[in-house]
Amino acid sequence: MSEVLPGDRRVSGPRLIALVGPFQSGKTSLLESLLTRGGALARQGSVRDGSSVGDSSPEARAHAASVEANIASVDYLGDRFTFVDLPGSLEFAHEARNVLPLCDAAVVVCEADERKTPALRVILRELEDLALPRVLFVNKIDAATLRIRDALGVLQPASRTPLLLRQIPIWQNGIVTGFIDLALERAFVYREHAPSVVVDVPAGELPSEKEARYTMLEKLADYDDALMEELLSDIEPPRDQIFDGLTRDLRQGKVAPVLIGSAAEGHGVTRLLKALRHEAPCVAETRARLGVSDTGAPLAHALKTIHTAHGGKLTFARVLRGAFADGAAVKSASGEDRVSGLSRLIGLAGAKQPKVEEGDCVAFGRLDHIATGDSFGDAKGGVPAPVVPAVAQPQPAYALAVTVKERKDEARLATAIAKLSEEDPSLVFVHDQEAGEMRLNGQGEMHVRVALERLAARFGVVVETQRPAVGYKETIRQTANVRGRHKKQSGGHGQFGDVVLDVAPLPRGAGFVFKETVHGGAVPRNYFSAIEEGCRDALEHGPLGFPVVDVAVTLTDGSYHTVDSSDMAFRTAARLGVAEALGKAAPVLLEPVLAVEITAPSECLSKITAIVSARRGQILGYDARPDWEGWDVLNALIPGADMEGFIVELRSATAGVGSFTQKFDHWAEMIGKSADAIVAHRAAARAPAH
Known part of the structure; x- marks a missing residue:
């Protein structure tokens, strides 16, 4: 039997909502629009002209892309929302791994574009594995070329959870001019950068509205016996019952509602905010999902760390239980600290807070002993157990050898790298004694490049880079x-x-x-x-x-x-x-050969085999990726010398979603001109300078 719920399911208290989606789907524009509609911004900025709250770092501006999580809070109709805009590129996916488990829900910003379906699937799979409630916001609807049913047909293969269409567009002369809310049975006409106007459902849209609404109710009835009986008896269900079903099924992960709009124009944003306000869970349900008790000492979890030029170390943390005051002593497994400042942020601007309550997500100042992923609580209590398991960092996929221009900068480099690694644990800095070089390892070319830009801009350390040495023997x-x-x-x-x-x-x-x-x-x-x-x-x-x-x-x-x-x-x-x-x-050169496991969509397999072959690789075989329909895992042996830039080529061939792991397999003899050239280069490098 289906669960019986009270009439009003709206919850109160601060909520943490993630904005996720494929690269360039419009997440940062949506954040800007949400903040403007909620009154936190007087005027909506633009990603294109560099005036947005999100992507405000010099690196994000330079590359016109999100390269870190952007956090901003807004009060809307008496409810506080903190939105976390997370990068869409797989190279910066680590930014989401510490944040998503602590969120109450996610808004998945997407487009009805088959080219982005693989990236959407990766994102939805992670949300599904976390059991995180999610709403899809089909963005750029004003530029849509597909009918909404066709769009849903493009999106559904990316989701294991049924997609539930909540709104349908109103077309006029081939242009989307508004939408019909199927639960409210109301029509809304878009106004530029302003809330939509409520109008009667146009007579010409009534047949489409009735059909789409019935389809929505049928899907809800799959999880509601009472609603199923009403539909079979041609009884119109009460509106409260429909909203109860929508709320319950969203929170239980049975469906993923689909809303439409245009973030850049502010279309559909008010309805999205109201849907989140009435239907998204709050921190109590997030605690239950994480297995955290409702009672006990104050408890928070660190989501992200940044080092600022003037404010020192800031730790963004979600308060899961209780409250924290400025100046309070807190304790984690790593040690004890005293809070030096509490700030609720909008981009880089902060509003000081004397105290933060349960559910809030704020910046704690100068928690020197607390790292990203740590749980911490009141110092009077015991050391809190971790709220979520430690996040396993992905294996590096790209590396550059770095050298400082002046020897005196070596100590500054070490200090700066330590701070960058604290902000981003997926950055790995190693000193290879055998090769005599320092290497910066990351998740891709852009990831490492951004780290080097931060070294120069924030810490004043300029380095020279070169291809890492291959570990020949x-x-x-x-x-x-x-x-x-x-x-x-x-x-x-x-x-x-x-x-x-x-x-x-x-x-x-x-x-x-x-x-x-x-x-x-x-x-x-x-x-x-x-x-x-x-x-x-x-x-x-x-x-x-x-x-x-x-x-x-x-x-x-x-x-x-x-x-x-x-x-x-x-x-x-x-x-x-x-x-x-x-x-x-008879000495002979040996080169390392790596066992490489590549994961990618099946339709990209022919491109990947060509890439592997061009790199002197030996393909061992491939198989279907377990529980990932339409994806394959390919195994190959590739010489280490030919792995340079492999991730760049792989991502290019797979719409940004291909990934690989590698491990040493064996040493192979290398002879001929290639070996002679390597030996000659080594001799020249070891020759004394004159």
Whole structure:
């Protein structure tokens, strides 16, 4: 039986609503329109001319795209809404992973465009997995070319949840001039940057309205036995019953309502706000979804961290339970802090608050011990358990080697990178000792480029970039027997070490093995460890200029001096001997080969196989992606040297939704002109400057 609900389902209290959608679907324009319609802005700005509240950072302005979460609050008819505008590009998807679980609902901004359906599916899949209630806002309806039923046919394959059409457009001379709300049975005529005017449903639209309304009621009746009986009996259901059903089914994730409008023109925005006001859940239901108790000490969860030039560290957090006051002591698993300022933001402008209540999402000042993803509470209580599991950061997909122009900037670079990584944990900065370079790793070319722009603009650290070094190695293909001898006399005690070594290749992946077969005490046992260290020293750079792997060295004979022999002498002798042997044992270059798993829509498979083949890749096979109809997983082996820029080409071929993971698989011998060029380049790089 269906659930029986009271008449008015509207809840009160602050709500946190995510704005999500494919790249360039109009999310930031919708945020601007929502803030204007709610009275938070006197005039609606424009993304195109750079006057919007969202995308206000220099990097977002420069690239005309969202590159971080934008947070803004507005009071509408007595209810407070905080909207989080999240980037649509997969490269910045990490911005959503910490935010979405704490939201009460999401508005999915989309277009009836088959080219963007794969990206829409990725977004909807994440919302479905989180059980987050969602409303679709079909944007740019004023430029629509598809009839609404055809548009719904384009969008439905992206959603596992049934889409429920709530509004239909009114067409006049091929132009959408307004819409009909199927639940209210009212028509609305658009006015530019103003609320729509309510009019009677045009006579010519009545047949379409009746048909679309009945379809909506039929879908609601799938989850409401009483409504089903009324429809079968041709009884017109009361309006309150319809809205109860819409509210219940939205919150339970049984349907995803579809509204229409134009964010840039402000069309359909008032109805969207009213739908959220009456039907979106609040923090109490979000607590229940997250398994958080309604009772207990004040509790908040950190959604995002930023470092400002003048205000220091700001932590955006959702208050899930209780209240927090400015100056209050708070505690997390990482330590204890005191709140230094509470601000409700609209873009970069903040309104100071003496206290924040349950459900609010505000910026907490100077919580130095609290990181993005941490839960924190009143310091008088215990350390709160995490509200949501720690977010696993995605594997880096793009990297650049970075060097500071001046050595004195190295310390500043480390400090700046630490702050950027705190803001964005998906940025990974590593110091590769073997290659002797520092690398900045991210989710794509744009992601890394934006990080470098922030380094320069916010921290004054300008770096030079280059392609990361490939981790080539070398090995040998033959056996060599050598004598390594180190003898030096310079007054007083001299230096003497003498070893006879067999150097042989090992199977790939065996590493380094040291053995000794010395008889008769030709080399005293106490020097064996020094000889092994000398062998390892020689393997750091082979005759081709790269680390040597898969080699066995056997100490077979040698001699010593009772006075002049020492650990250092034998270590030097072993190093000289192995270095000589490697040059005689047919050294060969080894390149790393990676096992790459690529995930993408099935229709992109032919493009992907061509990309892999062009990069000397070997395709191992492909299979359907589990529980993702119309998507495939392709496995391939690709040389590490050919992975540069792979993510850029993959995203281009898959409308921005392709992704991959990689791991080392094996070393492969590399010969010919390519190998010669690599060795020559290495030799030139190691040559002393004149």
